[in-house]
Amino acid sequence: xxxxxxxxxxxxxxxQELVGRLCxxxxxxxxxxxxxxxxxxxxxxxxxxxxxxxxxxxxxxxGIVNPEDEHHWYxxxxxxxxxxxxxxxxxxxWVRNISTFSYVSVFSVFAVFYIVVAIIVDYYKxxxxxxxxxxxxxxxxxxxxxxxxxxxxxxxxxxxxxPLYYELHNRSVSKYTVVILVSxxxxxxxxxxxxxxxxxxxxxxxxxxxxxxxxxxDGLMTVARGAISVxxxxxxxxxxFLGRGAVDDTIVQIAERFDRELERNTERRRVGILLVWHFLxxxxxxxxxSFRTVLQLVGSIAALFxxxxxxxxxxxxxxxxxxxxRVSGVVLMVLGAFTFIWTIVFTLYQIATGxx
Numbered sequence: 001x002x003x004x005x006x007x008x009x010x011x012x013x014x015x016q017e018l019v020g021r022l023c024x025x026x027x028x029x030x031x032x033x034x035x036x037x038x039x040x041x042x043x044x045x046x047x048x049x050x051x052x053x054x055x056x057x058x059x060x061x062x063g064i065v066n067p068e069d070e071h072h073w074y075x076x077x078x079x080x081x082x083x084x085x086x087x088x089x090x091x092x093x094w095v096r097n098i099s100t101f102s103y104v105s106v107f108s109v110f111a112v113f114y115i116v117v118a119i120i121v122d123y124y125k126x127x128x129x130x131x132x133x134x135x136x137x138x139x140x141x142x143x144x145x146x147x148x149x150x151x152x153x154x155x156x157x158x159x160x161x162x163p164l165y166y167e168l169h170n171r172s173v174s175k176y177t178v179v180i181l182v183s184x185x186x187x188x189x190x191x192x193x194x195x196x197x198x199x200x201x202x203x204x205x206x207x208x209x210x211x212x213x214x215x216x217x218d219g220l221m222t223v224a225r226g227a228i229s230v231x232x233x234x235x236x237x238x239x240x241f242l243g244r245g246a247v248d249d250t251i252v253q254i255a256e257r258f259d260r261e262l263e264r265n266t267e268r269r270r271v272g273i274l275l276v277w278h279f280l281x282x283x284x285x286x287x288x289x290s291f292r293t294v295l296q297l298v299g300s301i302a303a304l305f306x307x308x309x310x311x312x313x314x315x316x317x318x319x320x321x322x323x324x325x326r327v328s329g330v331v332l333m334v335l336g337a338f339t340f341i342w343t344i345v346f347t348l349y350q351i352a353t354g355x356x
Contacts, residue, residue: 002310003158004165004176014242015162015305016249022313025253031309032250034301035159039243040281041298046236047285050084051077053211053225060222078286084233085282092237093274097167108234109186111227116194118224119210123197125220149299149343156302157183158310160238244273300343308336 003018012018016035020028058075073079165171198210207213211228214221248265255262311332318326 001173001177001180002313003162004171004173006313007162007165008171008173011166013163013166014245015159015309016246018162018313019309022316023309027309027312029250029253031305032246032253034304035246036243036250038159038298038301038305039239039246040277041295043236043239043243043277043281044284044288045295046232046239047081047085047282048288049209049232050089050229051081051285052209053229054080054084056212057222057225057229060217081286082282084229085278085285088233089236090278092233093240093278095237095241105234108231111231112190114227115211115224116190118220119194119197119201122214122218122220123201126201148339149296149303151299152302152306152339153295153299156306158305159242163242240274240277243277244270247273247277296343296347300340300347303336303339303343306336307332307339311336 003015006012006018006022010018010021012021016028016032019031055075055077058080165176168176194210198206198213202210202213205213211221211225245265248269251269252262252264311329311334313329314325314332315329318329
């Protein structure tokens with residue numbers, strides 16, 4: 001809501017431009033660098049997720065029941081990731097208008113609903129007896145706080161919402177507020193249902209990627225894997241679109257600091273950025289099987305875009321004498337800064353102690 005109101009007032013076409021108009025060029029440059037890291041990491045994790053699910057589907061088609069059994073080379077994720085990436089994702093990254101992906105987003109929503117329903121149905125269908133005793137742990141603030149980046153990453157839609165809201169016809173903050181409230185309710189409900197029923201089905205053996213717990217022979221979950229694969233394929237071009245814009249703006253802004261003027265969004269630079277972006281993300285995904293630690297760091301960056309920058313925008317608006325804006329802005333900035341610093345320190349501690 002804060003960002004939508006800022007778009008109406010300052011006519012920012014994307015997140016970094018909005019930050020620049022309200023917070024200055026230095027803040028804009030920092031926001032661009034954070035956006036590049038955020039979207040590039042999501043691009044890598046999208047490839048990894050797609051490869052994991054495609055491997056399961058291929059094993060089912062190949063008649064492999066136990067994932068540990070030897071399987072053909074064409075069912076290896078290192079083969080499947082580049083095949084799916086080049087045939088399904090690569091052609092989509094060249095779209096020039098983000099609103100083109102609105103239809104894919106609708107399918108993604110239904111894919112998430114299907115996965116949640118499939119998890120609930122399988123809980124009753126499998127009838128597994130969980131031997132693990134699942135107890136509510138003692139309330140300890142430190143273990144709870146390690147999930148702050150998961151929360152910010154899971155509910156992060158702020159960077160994509162700015163260009164989407166800017167391109168809407170007859171846009172209004174009141175209508176957008178209703179969309180935000182309904183969307184967040186659906187997201188929260190989906191997370192809770194999938195988490196609760198997944199934990200009740202597999203107990204403490206539940207994998208963070210819950211679909212990996214299910215057998216390749218489970219037809220219901222095979223469809224779910226296909227649905228989530230299509231969903232992440234539809235999300236990737238949005239990451240590439242916004243990441244490419246942040247890279248281009250950064251190049252132009254750095255050139256301006258050296259008294260050189262560059263035209264924005266030239267075709268040659270657009271093609272070059274997208275090619276480097278895509279093949280670098282693809283290469284990292286092929287050689288990497290887990291992105292958990294990196295995603296924690298990305299979650300800390302998400303806290304800045306979700307809390308700190310909107311809070312700073314409110315604080316700037318409070319200069320007109322609105323104390324409600326000032327207090328709300330300070331609270332959001334403190335929460336965002338705390339989440340960012342805490343996550344960085346905690347993740348580095350995990351790496352140093354080998355407890356990741």
